[in-house]
Amino acid sequence: MQDQFNFDHPPFNTLTAEQRQDLLDQTDIAYFNRGETILRPGQLIDCLYIILKGVVEERHAERSEIFAQYTTDDLFDLRGQFDGECRHSYVALEESLCFVLPTQAFLNLMTENPDFAAWFQQDLQGRQQAAGPQKNLSEFILTRIDNGNIQPAMVIDGQTSIYQATSLLRTHHLESLIVTHDGSFGMLTGTDLLYGAVLDERPATEPVHPLASFNLISVQKGDFLFNALMLMIRHKIERVAVKEQEQLVGILEMTQLLSQFSTHSHVLGLRILRAASIDELAEAAATLGMLVENLHNNGVRLPFIMKLLATLNEQLMRKAFEFAFPAAYHERLALMVLGSEGRGEQILKTDQDNALVLEDGLDAAEILPHAEQFSRYLERLGYPPCPGKVMVNNPEWVLTAGQWRQTLSQWIGQNTPHSHMQLAIVSDPHFIAGRESLVRQLQRHLLDSLKGKELLLSEFAAQALRFHTPLTFFGDIKHSAKGLDIKRGGIFPLVQGVRALALEQGLTETNTLERVQQLTARRVLEPDVADNLGAALILFWQLRLEQQLARGGDGLNQLIDPAALPRHRRDLLRHALHVVKKFKQQLEVHFQIRNP
Structure with a gap:
């Protein structure tokens, strides 16, 4: 029966041909009757069991607690x-039939094969990464900004004439220059010079500093190209501009970035x-699904896809806002x-979840017709009504700042299930368009109002x-x-539990992974x-x-x-669900939640 050993199943698929043969040479077959105890607490272990057929249950000997079921x-x-x-x-x-591998043979394989050993030593995160290789497009996503993808910055004084600056661009085959003026750095492009000379009819002898943009957007050398792409969009x-600490070291051009990025996401952004028109916007929005599938099929890691899609969705909604209001x-x-949109965790389009904060004194009645138009536009872009x-x-969901504060206080x-649901909705706000300070003030009011509300946070959690x-x-x-409803069974408990901890700590981050990082930094969660x-x-x-x-x-x-998943993916899913179960138990202790 040794020929039935499944070497396609991780981690045994990491073994060499020689190691596989050694494993088979040292493996026996054991048969167990229904109800037979295979191992008992305190029993010395001298072998590892791999199930060929049947079901084995892991139990606590005294409490009748079931830990797991193996097949x-x-x-x-x-x-x-x-x-x-x-x-x-x-x-x-x-x-049940089990392969029986002596412990010493197992430990020898651990010593001989680092990949085999890593599978057993890694936690869920490590196993998930080891479950499959990432494909070539992720090389772009993980590429860092360095001398190989930036061009040196040519710095000129702000008093340089338009003629001289244009000559420098032509002579050195550049698209832009860095201008210094009054202690500040600015960006000057060929287009800026063209508009200044032709449209504004500025003399060629005039200095260039009035044409430069001194609201300089910069990235750090060593950061990801992906983050530069997000800034440009x-x-x-x-x-x-590219800086090394505070020193300006170069410029990263879109043309250079696009030459390394094959999914055309920035073309979509443009x-x-x-x-x-809304029709042109809808044509662009219709390609988002294809972009997601392309990125996914090319092995780009999911957090990067989510970040990119959050940025593009934000651009879509901002443009629709400009059309409607x-x-x-x-x-x-x-x-x-x-x-999920507020948390930056939406990938494919789901239903609309949005609200307006009006300045005090602005009548909602004059805004609602435009708001109705905006909702219709979003539906046209593929976002169904909530x-x-x-x-x-x-x-x-269209209130003045004062009305919002009053509503939050109510x-x-x-402290009811309905109010908890409403608070959960507004505790993940992400500003899209208009006056950002209105959203920031609303979020700050919510966090300040929750300070010291232990009972409410317990009910919320x-x-x-x-x-x-x-x-x-x-x-x-x-x-x-x-x-299996993965939202109810897995995603919601983690999102809601982390959200409760984040509100307790007064965190302004809304993305769940970022909240987890901040909670770890504050030692609320162990690493x-x-x-x-x-x-x-x-x-x-x-x-x-x-x-x-x-x-x-x-x-x-x-x-x-789950039945359609490969065995190792089901193992990861089962492990992840146990992570959810354990996290719930930690929430019960942390918030002193009493089960009815």
């Missing part, structure tokens, strides 16, 4: 290989920015997105426990015939817990995206089919 290709007791003795009971739930520019209102109100009506065409005072973790009594994945929380979330998002793409890009579908 084909699973192995046990791994901890005992290093501790030397067993901690729990392992019982065959049905007739966000600020509608085609070049950034189409969004240059759209002159007359310019006279732009500094009198602020558009903010909420929910079933809960959390949209700017709903007067309940929700905090009510309890919402993370509302849905059952989809694990069976035996610790295996539980799902219905329709599939290993934080790593596993982040890895579990990324796995849930990844699995959901794969299923959504397989179903035609349905961003509203939250179901995944």
Whole structure:
């Protein structure tokens, strides 16, 4: 039966041909009857079991607690290989066949094969990274800004004439110059010189400093090219200055960046920015799904895809805002997105979640027609209406700054499931367009109002426990015939629990992974817990995206089919769900949540 050993299953797929043969030479087969105890607490461990057929349950000997259930290709007791003795009971739930590998042979493989050893030594995050290689496009995503992709900065004095500056650009084949004036640095492009000389009819002898832009956007040498791309898209520019600490060392041009980036995401960004009508904007928005699929198929890591899509979605909504709201209102109100969009965790388009903050004194009645138009525009761009009506065409979500403060105070005072849901929605605000200070002040008011509200935060955190973790009594994945709702079972408990901890700490970050980082820095979360929380979330998002793409890009579908996953992906999913279960237990202790 040794020929039935599955070497395609991690980590045995890392073994060389010689190591595989050595494993088979030293492996025996053991048969266990239904109900037979294979290992007992305190028993000395001298072998590792790999299940060929059957089901084995791991139990606590005294408390009747079930830790896990193992089946084909699973192995046990791994901890005992290093501790030397067993901690729990392992019982065959049905007739079972197991490969039996001597512990010494297992430890020899650990010594001989670093990849094999790494699989057992890594936590969830490490195993997920080891589950599959990243493809070539991720090389761009992880490429850093260095001398190989920037051009030296030519610095000129602000008193240099337009003629002299134009000659320098032509002689040195440059697209831009750095201008110094009154102790500041500015950017001067060929287009700036052209507009100055032709459109403004400035004499060629005039100095260039009035033509330069001194609102210089810069990146640090050593930062990721991807982050430079995000800055260019966000600020509608085609070049950034590169600094090393505070010293200016070069310029990164869009043409250089695009030559290394094959997915045309910035081309899409430019189409969004240059759209002159809602129809043109809709044409650009329609390609977002293809961009996601392209990036995913090329192996780009999910956090980078999410960051890119958050930026492009922001550009889409800002442009739609400009179409819907007359310019006279732009500094009198602020558009903010909420929910997954507010956290920057939306990949494929889901329903609209947005609100408006008006300056005090501005009548909502004169804004609502434009808000209604904006909601229709978003629907035209592929964002369906929110079933809960959390949209700017709903007067309940269009309030002045004073009304928002009053509403937040009411929700905090009510401390009901409904008010918790409302608070959860507004606790992830992300500014899109208008006057940003209105959103920042609202967020600050919310955080200040929650200080010292231990009972409210406890009830708020309890919402993370509302849905059952989809694990069976035996610790295996539980799902219905329709599939597993990964949002309820995995994503929501982690997002809500981290959100509660972040509100308790007064954090202004809204992205869950960034909140986890800040909570770790404040020692609210242990580093290993934080790593596993982040890895579990990324796995849930990844699995959901794969299923959504397989179903035609349905961003509203939250179901995944565990049975369709390869064995090692199911192992990762099961591990991640145990991370969720453990995190819930930590929330119960931290917030002193009492189960009914």
